[in-house]
Amino acid sequence: MSLAARAGGWQQQRARAYRRGLAPSLAVLLLITLVPAAALLVASFTPLTLTDPAASFRFDDPLVNYRQLLHDERFIASIVVQLKLSASSVLLQLLTGLGLALLLDGRSRLLAGARTAFLIPMVLPPIVVALIWKILYTPDVSPLHRLLEAAGWPVRSLIANPDTALWAIAAADTWQWFPFTMLMVLAALQTIPDEPLEAARLDGANRWQLFRHIVLAYIRPVLVVCGLFRLIDSFKAFPLIYVLTNGGPGNVSEVTNFYGFIQAFNFSYWGYASAIATVMLAGVFFLSWLVGRLGWSDHGVR
Amino acid sequence: MASITLRKLHKTFDGTPIIRGVDIDIRDGEFVALVGPSGCGKSTLLRLIAGLETPDQGEISLGRHRIDDVAPRDRDVAMVFQNYALYPHMTVADNLGFGLKLRGTPRADIDRRVREAADILGLGELLQRHPRALSGGQRQRVAMGRAIVRQPQAFLFDEPLSNLDAKLRVQMRTEIRALHQRLATTTVYVTHDQVEAMTMADRIVVLKDGKVEQQGAPLELYDRPRNAFVAGFIGSPAMNLIPGRLQRDERGGGSHVLTDDGLRLPAPLLAGNAATHGTRVLYGTRPEHFSLDAARGSSAEVIVVEPTGSETHVALRLAGQQVIAAFRERVSLRPGDRVPLWPQAAQAHLFDAAGGHRLG
Amino acid sequence: MAFDDFTLDAHGLPAASTADTGTPRRRARPWLVRHAREIAVLLLLLLLLSPFLWLVQLAFRPAADIFEDRLLFVPTLEGFASLLQGNFLKSFGNSLLVSTLSTGLSLLIGVPAAYALTRWDFKGRRHVALWILVTRMAPPIAFTIPFFLAWQYLGLQDTVIGLAIVYLTFNLAIVIWLMQTFFEAVPASLEEAAWIDGCGVWQGFWRIALPLTAPGLAATAVLCFIFSWNDFFYALILTRTNAITAPVAIVNFLQYEGWEWTKIAASGTLVMLPVVGFTVLVRKYLVRGLTAGGLKD
Numbered sequence: 033m034s035l036a037a038r039a040g041g042w043q044q045q046r047a048r049a050y051r052r053g054l055a056p057s058l059a060v061l062l063l064i065t066l067v068p069a070a071a072l073l074v075a076s077f078t079p080l081t082l083t084d085p086a087a088s089f090r091f092d093d094p095l096v097n098y099r100q101l102l103h104d105e106r107f108i109a110s111i112v113v114q115l116k117l118s119a120s121s122v123l124l125q126l127l128t129g130l131g132l133a134l135l136l137d138g139r140s141r142l143l144a145g146a147r148t149a150f151l152i153p154m155v156l157p158p159i160v161v162a163l164i165w166k167i168l169y170t171p172d173v174s175p176l177h178r179l180l181e182a183a184g185w186p187v188r189s190l191i192a193n194p195d196t197a198l199w200a201i202a203a204a205d206t207w208q209w210f211p212f213t214m215l216m217v218l219a220a221l222q223t224i225p226d227e228p229l230e231a232a233r234l235d236g237a238n239r240w241q242l243f244r245h246i247v248l249a250y251i252r253p254v255l256v257v258c259g260l261f262r263l264i265d266s267f268k269a270f271p272l273i274y275v276l277t278n279g280g281p282g283n284v285s286e287v288t289n290f291y292g293f294i295q296a297f298n299f300s301y302w303g304y305a306s307a308i309a310t311v312m313l314a315g316v317f318f319l320s321w322l323v324g325r326l327g328w329s330d331h332g333v334r
Numbered sequence: 335m336a337s338i339t340l341r342k343l344h345k346t347f348d349g350t351p352i353i354r355g356v357d358i359d360i361r362d363g364e365f366v367a368l369v370g371p372s373g374c375g376k377s378t379l380l381r382l383i384a385g386l387e388t389p390d391q392g393e394i395s396l397g398r399h400r401i402d403d404v405a406p407r408d409r410d411v412a413m414v415f416q417n418y419a420l421y422p423h424m425t426v427a428d429n430l431g432f433g434l435k436l437r438g439t440p441r442a443d444i445d446r447r448v449r450e451a452a453d454i455l456g457l458g459e460l461l462q463r464h465p466r467a468l469s470g471g472q473r474q475r476v477a478m479g480r481a482i483v484r485q486p487q488a489f490l491f492d493e494p495l496s497n498l499d500a501k502l503r504v505q506m507r508t509e510i511r512a513l514h515q516r517l518a519t520t521t522v523y524v525t526h527d528q529v530e531a532m533t534m535a536d537r538i539v540v541l542k543d544g545k546v547e548q549q550g551a552p553l554e555l556y557d558r559p560r561n562a563f564v565a566g567f568i569g570s571p572a573m574n575l576i577p578g579r580l581q582r583d584e585r586g587g588g589s590h591v592l593t594d595d596g597l598r599l600p601a602p603l604l605a606g607n608a609a610t611h612g613t614r615v616l617y618g619t620r621p622e623h624f625s626l627d628a629a630r631g632s633s634a635e636v637i638v639v640e641p642t643g644s645e646t647h648v649a650l651r652l653a654g655q656q657v658i659a660a661f662r663e664r665v666s667l668r669p670g671d672r673v674p675l676w677p678q679a680a681q682a683h684l685f686d687a688a689g690g691h692r693l694g
Numbered sequence: 695m696a697f698d699d700f701t702l703d704a705h706g707l708p709a710a711s712t713a714d715t716g717t718p719r720r721r722a723r724p725w726l727v728r729h730a731r732e733i734a735v736l737l738l739l740l741l742l743l744s745p746f747l748w749l750v751q752l753a754f755r756p757a758a759d760i761f762e763d764r765l766l767f768v769p770t771l772e773g774f775a776s777l778l779q780g781n782f783l784k785s786f787g788n789s790l791l792v793s794t795l796s797t798g799l800s801l802l803i804g805v806p807a808a809y810a811l812t813r814w815d816f817k818g819r820r821h822v823a824l825w826i827l828v829t830r831m832a833p834p835i836a837f838t839i840p841f842f843l844a845w846q847y848l849g850l851q852d853t854v855i856g857l858a859i860v861y862l863t864f865n866l867a868i869v870i871w872l873m874q875t876f877f878e879a880v881p882a883s884l885e886e887a888a889w890i891d892g893c894g895v896w897q898g899f900w901r902i903a904l905p906l907t908a909p910g911l912a913a914t915a916v917l918c919f920i921f922s923w924n925d926f927f928y929a930l931i932l933t934r935t936n937a938i939t940a941p942v943a944i945v946n947f948l949q950y951e952g953w954e955w956t957k958i959a960a961s962g963t964l965v966m967l968p969v970v971g972f973t974v975l976v977r978k979y980l981v982r983g984l985t986a987g988g989l990k991d
Contacts, residue, residue: 041403043388049895050810057807057866064863065829068840075839135735146735148977152746155973156966157924159941163962164749166948173955175748207745264831271926271941275948292835297931302839309836320827324820386886406889419887423905436892480891 069313075306082300097307106283107291107308114287117202118266124206126259129213130251134243136214137221147218154211162275165204169276191277194284201285204272209265213258220254221247253326260323264316288312336397336487336520337362338383343392345378352378353389354544360537365514365521367535369528369567374541376524380490383522385409396487407436412481413490417497418473420465426452426476427461433484451479454513471502478513488520495530507534528568532556540564562690565618565683571647574657576617577687580610591617591684593653597632600679604694615693618683621647621660624675631674636667650675752959773960781935782961785943789965791854792929792939793922796861800918803862804869805911809899811870812877813885826867834927837863842931852934860928865918872917872979876910877903913979916972923969940965 077094101107132150136143153161169191171177180187190200228246237245270289273279279286279294286294288308296305338360345353352375360366368376381387383394385406394402401409412433421429430451431444439447452458455475465473474494481489491510495503511534514521525531531538532552539549540563548560552568559565565573578591580601589611591599599617622645625631634652641647646661652675659675667673684693726733754769777783811822841860842851850856880903888898904911929939938946944965947958 041388042385042405043403045405046895047814050814053806053810053896053899054814056803057870060803060862061825061829061866064859065825065837068837068844071840071844072836075843132738135731135738138731140732142732142735146739148974149739149743151973151977152743152970155920155969156746157926157941157969159924159926159944160749160962160966163944163948163958164745167749167752167955167959168745173752175744207742268831268833268927270834274926274930275945289833289835292833296835296839296842302843305835306839309833309839312833313836316831316833317828320831321824324824324827384886384890386889405894406886407892407894409890411890413887413890415883415887417881417883419881419883421884421887421902432888433891436897480887484891 072306072309072313075303076310078303080301080303080306082302088303097304100304101307101311106286107288109283110286110288110291113198113283113285114267114289117198117205117269117285117287118263120199121202121205121209121266122259122262124202125210125262126213126255128206128210129215129258130217130255132210132214133217133221134247137218147214150214151211153208154215156208158208158271159275161204161208162271165200165207165272166275169200192281194281197277197281197285201272201276204276205266205269208272209262212262213255216254216258217251220251224250257323257326260319260326264319264323267312267316337395338488338520338522339393339395340379340383341393341395343379343382343394344390345375345382345387346390347378352544353382356392356541356544356546358539358546358549360520360522363518363520365511365523365534365536367523367525367531367538368541369525369531369538370541370547371567372526373543375544376526376541377492379541380413380492380522380524383488384411384413384490410486411488411490412484412486413492414474414477414481414494416493418465418477420473420476420480422465425462425464426457426468426479429465429476430457430461430479430483433480447483447485448479451482454482454516455479470498471506474498474506478510482513482517486519488522491521491523491525493525495525496527503530510534529570532568538568540567558692559618559683560692562616562618562685565685565692569620571621571658571660573618573620573683575685576619576653576655576657578615578617578653580613580615580684580693582611591615593617595654597653599653599677600682601684602679602682602694604684613693614687616685616687616690617677618685619677619681621658622662623678623681624657624659624661625678626665626673627676628674631676633672634675636669636671636673638669639667749959750963752955753963755956755959757954757956773956774964776954776957777960777964781938781946782940782943785938785940786964788854788933788937789923789940792857792861792937793919795854795858796865796922797915797918799858800862800865800869801911801915804866805873805904806896806899808870808873809877809903812874813882822870826871829867830864838928838931841928845932851932852936854937857929857932857937857939858922860932861922861925864921868918868921869914872914873907873910876907876914879910880906910979913976916976917979920969920972920976 076097077091078089079093079096080088136147136150156164168174168176169189171187171189177187190196224247229242232242232246267287267289269287270293273285273287273290277285279290289312292305292308292312295301295308338358340356340358343353343356344351356375356379358366358379368379370376378387382389385401385404388403392402393400396409396411421432424432427448430448434444434447448461449458452461455478457472457475457479460468460472460476465476468476477494494510495506498506507530510523514534523531523534535552537550538552538555540547540555542563547567548555548564555564555568559568559573562575566575576591576593576599578593578597578599580589581592582589588603589601591601593599601617632652634650634657636648636650637656638649639646640649641664644662646665646667648659648661648665648667650657650659650673657675685691686693753773754771755767755773756770757772837860845851845856850859884902884906885893885898888902889895893901924941925939926941926945929942930945933939933942940961944958944961947954947961951957
């Protein structure tokens, strides 16, 4: 046996020490992430409900929930809503964040202060963000409505209107999360070396060309990672919808996450809700893996 | 008894063998330098002695105890790192006393011993400072102080002077040597600078590719290198090695080396049949063993002249290659001059061209 | 960064340039154009932060005033005072308690793990990263259903400790991810010196490595606190009256006292104060905390 592997030796002592440091975390993580995930999966194979837990905890037809999901119009509609909301919101966030980052990239104190001030929407507790926009969308107390009224365009409540409800939420979501893109693009802008820019300037490139050909190349990977990150995060959106529209009017703003919430905590169809959650989890897992691949291998165009 | 013994040591990292069978004996109180080119494994050997790595095979002993895989803290050795590794968040005094504090030494003793070490190294004024407020040389001394305070059985130095400027390096060399004479603690000193090894060590171990090429007193390695590698490594400027063929003289019982250029160089007397006629050899002669001999010298063209003050180093073209000669006396030579250069036969070395080992 | 004359107008397009490179300027540019960027920034600041500012000013309005059109008013603390009756203070205290507890637990369990992962030659680093990313990204619904059922069974429903444990799902990952990067910045030779001086592995951790990560440790703690404080979903499902946290209390106001806008605004303002304050402190580490697992640091 190699000396290094001899029990009681320093190498062994060290390995044991590290294992002891790691063990509690692994145990806890196993317990609070893998076990619940497994339980979720198991529950998704049963028609478990609150009304009769003992009887409904059976596995005679494990795929019953999943089959039902395929036919569930409300579920499919929720996915469409989720995609609409995520796509529009993430796109707006990226554009706004990018634009602000470009505007604020400079050395003055005003810009530095602005960069910190613009972080506020992102760091507010999500419930406070929901609150702010609830106020803004409640005609009685909303300055928005009053301004529009004063300008001669009286509008009814945006969140009570099925046509505009989703856009109203998208606007609030964009407001909340544009600083994320802004932060990351700003960080990326810091890493662009001066030489290519100066060389291009000497060659006579104007600002738009500078941006299109040089800056964009450097920040494109960041934008992609940003977009993916925000996309995955957007699936978790809850406080905004809960507070602003509660999924309505009708089901117009009911995203998949919310639908699962209703199934679990309004109707108490645990089994079915677990199936919904499992599908979401699978999607998140895949997208996270994608992010991990991009973030780890393609970090920057150097 | 603080002797250190390394027996048949092997160590592999990620599938690459770094130490490939090393045997070294270090006597109590000796100052031994481990030298070699980068990658030869000298730092790894030091880390094995310190306990920061564990050997795959072999034995390490300190005094009478086997310490192959004993934890570093139980080995009673102290190490001075190349980048000093001072604790940034502690004062110099705390840095010095850290080891003693860990062993539960009473406060009063710690203070006394810290003060003693500080006095020896001239750190008295700096005890309350933090490492970031010290110069490179001061940090070096604190690193040494940390080792001294513990009064270990052996000091281990890992290229401690390589981060200092040249002048400071020379000064610290003397100080380290003086320290060793004062404390007489067994010292293992790793360096890539053979001048440091030559001036400081009682014995030198030359390493290459994880193996010991030669170990012995500095002058022993200088005068009788065991192979071409050691010959070329020890001594600055390096020994000149000229390829040729060993041949017996037509008259008399001596031999000479015929270079590819047709030049006949005087060979030293070889005992017995140390080498046969016709063997391809490397003819080694140190720069200071060239002389200007109008009678026997062969014409060499001066390429570069480097006066260093005490000596003059001259690069010349001889026997189809560049050689370096070192003259004590002032010579007035200019590039392009032709001079009669002659190596002293008695001081020449012969090495087998194929295997590199010494002949005779 | 040589980007100082790059201006965008309000639509995000490059502003009309008045100083092309190479063109000699004969007149100084008008003040408005020279400061176009600063003006744009200030306008945008006002525009984009107005929703937030509106909430804060609403909290200081006299209750009678909120339906008025006046912008100016005499600030009052009525809204805040009305919070003293009822459940809100308790929920605020619960938020403090849960966040602190969760942060403490996460640090206690996670910091040694981060250290072990850094110093141990661990081949599975990318797998750990993926797992961290997934736990952060997973929709809370995936964990709440099992936890709800389990907590009912174990009697941890509507308890502070129950909620704190659930917060470990995302906080532990954050701690391990961030502290790893901070431990990596500590040179291994310092710990080696400590080992030779007489430390064992965990002594070296406690005396040398950990103190040198103090600023990073503080930032990690603050981030954990913020994430715990901000949570809504878990708190909504897993608390009732005992362990109710501030975000849930606000929603209760909306549902049962929906017309008391100053009170609601005041509660919102209070709830966001600790977070905004802390964020300014950890601004430097925000990106790292928010992109945990997804980007190679």
